[in-house]
Amino acid sequence: MSATIIDGKAYAAGLRGRVADAVAALAANGMVPGLAVVLVGEDPASHVYVKNKARQTVEVGMRSFEHRLPASVTETEVLDLVSRLNADPAVDGILVQLPLPLQIDTQKIIEAIDPAKDVDGFHPINAGRLMTGVRGFVSCTPLGCLLLIRSVQPNLAGLDAVVIGRSNIVGKPMAQLLVSQNCTVTIAHSKTRDLKDVCRRADILVAAVGRPEMVRGDWIKPGAIVIDVGINRIPNPDAGEGRTRLIGDVAYGEAAQVASAITPVPGGVGPMTIACLLRNTLEAACLRRGLPMPALDAAA
Known part of the structure; x- marks a missing residue:
C-alpha cells in the first residue's frame, strides 16, 4: 500500500481563497475584519510566525495590527494592551504569540482576552464550549487537522481515533473535535502502557508529541489515516x-507504506494553522456583526 499524501499546503491555499472571497463581500459593505497580534520578546521562531500571519492576513483583505513589545515588558503592560484591544471596534480577533517571557503568567494573559475575540481558541470559555458542544472558537492546529482528515474521509462516525499528546493547544481539543464527529477516541501520552498496540487500533492516528519519528511504520493500522502534527x-x-x-513525529517513509492517507512534514498540518486563524477571525467578525458565517470548509 502507498498512502495518499494529504496536501495541507493546497488545502490551506483553497481555504484562504474562500476566506478572501468572504472578506471582500464584507468589505463591499464597509466591514473589514481586523486581526491584532501581540509579540513579546525576540524569539526567532515567533518572529517568523508573526511575519507570516501578518502577510497572510493582509493577502486575504483583512486589517493586520501588530504590537511588538520588548522581552522586559511587565505583565501589567501586556494586560493593559489586551484590554485596549478588547475594546477596539476595529479588532475582531486577538492573538498573543506564545511563548511569553517567564515574568508573565501566560494563563492570566489568555484569560484576559475577550472570548469573542479569542481566535486562537485558548480561552477557558472557548475550551469549555468545545467540551460541551456549544459554538465557540477552536484552536487552529486541531481544527486544521480535522479539516484535513475530512478531506479524505468525510464521515468519521464510528471510527477509532488515537491522539498521541494531551496538550491544551493540540491534544485535548483534537480529541474533543473527533468526539464531536462521533469517533471513539483514546488520548495517549507518556504514561500510556503498550503505546504501540494502542496506536495499531486506530483508524485515525494523530501524533502531537514533539519527538522526531517516534511513531514507526509498525505502529500504524493498515489503511489508517495518519496526521503528523510534529x-x-x-x-x-x-x-x-x-x-x-524538518521532520515530523511519524517515520514518514515507513508509515506511508501502511497508511491509506498521511500528512507530510513540512507541507501538511503546518500551513493549516494560519489558514484556520484567518477562518476564525472571519467568523469572529461575522458573529460581532450578527451575520451568518459563510460555508468555507469544503474539501480541497
Whole structure:
C-alpha cells in the first residue's frame, strides 16, 4: 500500500481563497475584519510566525495590527494592551504569540482576552464550549487537522481515533473535535502502557508529541489515516555544515507504506494553522456583526 499524501499546503491555499472571497463581500459593505497580534520578546521562531500571519492576513483583505513589545515588558503592560484591544471596534480577533517571557503568567494573559475575540481558541470559555458542544472558537492546529482528515474521509462516525499528546493547544481539543464527529477516541501520552498496540487500533492516528519519528511504520493500522502534527528540526549534514531539516513525529517513509492517507512534514498540518486563524477571525467578525458565517470548509 502507498498512502495518499494529504496536501495541507493546497488545502490551506483553497481555504484562504474562500476566506478572501468572504472578506471582500464584507468589505463591499464597509466591514473589514481586523486581526491584532501581540509579540513579546525576540524569539526567532515567533518572529517568523508573526511575519507570516501578518502577510497572510493582509493577502486575504483583512486589517493586520501588530504590537511588538520588548522581552522586559511587565505583565501589567501586556494586560493593559489586551484590554485596549478588547475594546477596539476595529479588532475582531486577538492573538498573543506564545511563548511569553517567564515574568508573565501566560494563563492570566489568555484569560484576559475577550472570548469573542479569542481566535486562537485558548480561552477557558472557548475550551469549555468545545467540551460541551456549544459554538465557540477552536484552536487552529486541531481544527486544521480535522479539516484535513475530512478531506479524505468525510464521515468519521464510528471510527477509532488515537491522539498521541494531551496538550491544551493540540491534544485535548483534537480529541474533543473527533468526539464531536462521533469517533471513539483514546488520548495517549507518556504514561500510556503498550503505546504501540494502542496506536495499531486506530483508524485515525494523530501524533502531537514533539519527538522526531517516534511513531514507526509498525505502529500504524493498515489503511489508517495518519496526521503528523510534529515539527522537529534536526541536523542535516548532507546539506552542509550547520544545516537542518524538518521532520515530523511519524517515520514518514515507513508509515506511508501502511497508511491509506498521511500528512507530510513540512507541507501538511503546518500551513493549516494560519489558514484556520484567518477562518476564525472571519467568523469572529461575522458573529460581532450578527451575520451568518459563510460555508468555507469544503474539501480541497
